[in-house]
Amino acid sequence: MDFKLGILLAFGTMAFLVCSEAPFVKMTNVVCESYNKSWIAVHYCRLKAYSRNKTSSNINLTLSEPTSNVFVHVKLMKKYNGYKPFLVDVTLDGCQFMRKRNNPTVKIIWNLIKDVSTLNHTCPYRGLQMLSDFHRIEVPVPLPTGDYLLMLNFLFFGKKQFGTKVYFTFVEDL
Numbered sequence: 001m002d003f004k005l006g007i008l009l010a011f012g013t014m015a016f017l018v019c020s021e022a023p024f025v026k027m028t029n030v031v032c033e034s035y036n037k038s039w040i041a042v043h044y045c046r047l048k049a050y051s052r053n054k055t056s057s058n059i060n061l062t063l064s065e066p067t068s069n070v071f072v073h074v075k076l077m078k079k080y081n082g083y084k085p086f087l088v089d090v091t092l093d094g095c096q097f098m099r100k101r102n103n104p105t106v107k108i109i110w111n112l113i114k115d116v117s118t119l120n121h122t123c124p125y126r127g128l129q130m131l132s133d134f135h136r137i138e139v140p141v142p143l144p145t146g147d148y149l150l151m152l153n154f155l156f157f158g159k160k161q162f163g164t165k166v167y168f169t170f171v172e173d174l
């Protein structure tokens with residue numbers, strides 16, 4: 001067999017297996033909160049339902065003043081009896097991350113949203129910020145089946161200004 005074709009077939013088969021055993025992820029709620037409404041006005045923060053098991057999240061907000069100091073606290077919670085911290089709890093310098101992409105965990109989240117947000121540039125951030133029709137969720141790490149909550153809190157100049165919570169259900173090997 002032609003070597004290249006062999007590779008192609010092997011790769012195709014692998015891709016098929018990966019796709020057909022893709023875990024099931026569905027966002028079930030998204031909540032946004034501005035802790036400083038004179039700086040951050042949230043216009044829109046909602047899920048859109050495509051079907052019973054497919055949703056997209058949409059966020060639209062305006063920063064009334066530019067900011068060049070952004071820290072992001074990323075925390076993942078898993079539901080047992082109530083939500084308990086799970087695996088990810090990291091705070092990083094968002095402006096530095098946008099220059100260096102220097103945190104592998106946050107990079108996973110960044111890779112999911114980079115194409116559908118207005119955030120793909122270095123600091124400062126100003127004006128309208130959007131996450132539009134975000135639905136392509138591929139989690140490249142194994143997670144146990146369950147209900148999760150991803151919390152992102154944004155600090156400008158050391159003070160919490162904005163938070164978003166994304167609730168999702170994850171089912172292994174559907």
Ligand SMILES: *[C@@H]1O[C@H](CO)[C@@H](O)[C@H](O)[C@H]1NC(C)=O
Nearest residue numbers: 036038039040064065159161
């Ligand atoms: C709230 O936002 C204003 C800018 O609109 C800023 O000057 C002020 O420092 C912020 N307050 C806090 C507690 O960060």
Ligand SMILES: *[C@@H]1O[C@H](CO)[C@@H](O)[C@H](O)[C@H]1NC(C)=O
Nearest residue numbers: 042043044059060061128130
């Ligand atoms: C963002 O929300 C505001 C207020 O609802 C709206 O006027 C504006 O059109 C929205 N922008 C986009 C690009 O969706």
Ligand SMILES: *[C@@H]1O[C@H](CO)[C@@H](O)[C@H](O)[C@H]1NC(C)=O
Nearest residue numbers: 024026051052053054171174
């Ligand atoms: C996803 O939706 C389809 C059609 O609406 C349904 O047949 C299927 O069972 C659903 N899957 C899950 C995991 O809910």
Ligand SMILES: *[C@@H]1O[C@H](CO)[C@@H](O)[C@H](O)[C@H]1NC(C)=O
Nearest residue numbers: 113114115116119120121122
């Ligand atoms: C993000 O910005 C960089 C630099 O401007 C650009 O090369 C890259 O293609 C952008 N990526 C996306 C997903 O827009």
